[in-house]
Amino acid sequence: MNLRLTPNTMPVAVRPNILGSQSQTSVGGTQSGGFSGALKSALNSVSAAQNEATRLQREVQLENPQVSLEETMVAIQKAQIGFQATLHVRNRMVQAYTDIMNMQV
Template sequence: MSTIDVNNLLSQMRQMTAQVRPAEIAPKLAPIGAETLGKPSDFSSILKQSISAVGRTQMEAGRMAASFERGDPGADLGRTMIAVQKADLSLRTVVEVRNKLVDAYKDIMNMPV
């Protein structure tokens, strides 16, 4: 049975979100302290923000890829490839977070009462 360190998980999510969109997302995330750990709404809001950031990252990468494919004059291959890689990394991270949460839920449900 594995244990999940919530503070470490949230810290990693914040770091990844800040790397994806530093100016847009990072200021919106409220700092999590000991007084807010017990509130499920805070974790769920952070999770929702992270998932929406992944969606925006994927949409931006798709827009940049389509722009490059059309041959638009402002399209840059390097920036497009970086955006696509960021979108892929952020999606894989969200999937792994989901997998860890599902595993934790299964472990809790299998605990004897």
Template structure:
């Protein structure tokens, strides 16, 4: 998967998190639901963690390429794998959220 595709998917996840936060805020204001706010906070925290892992992996990769003495290839590969696994997890969560949203929108009232 290219970096552009990864960034695009990450932006989609962030947009979904922002929409979830906005709708949770409106919902909690209208009926006092506390669970919606905790879900959006958990989703945002997960996206932030995924983003941090990707930035850390990219930083270590660049440091290794520049020949930094304190960065080993093992660390670069492990951090890259962690970032990839986190990204794939986030992508699957996004897919499930979109699927659930589509199912709810197709329900007849």
């Protein structure tokens, strides 16, 4: 079983920048890049993974023969790992904010 993440299977927020330039995505006709753009992209990716896992769970419960239990379990694990990573990033950001606010000027 191949468990490596290739650039095509990695979430958008984690993909290496192949061209070496700053990643920018178009949102509503405006350019957003940097940390805020990457964070929005990561949150959208995690949300999409959770929605997909929920959809597959529903299909398995309805006994849809087109959806396998293995596929559903993998989708659930991907969503869970993405959510945990997002939670860790949030905790680190809150800790960094607290550290900055406690610095003496």
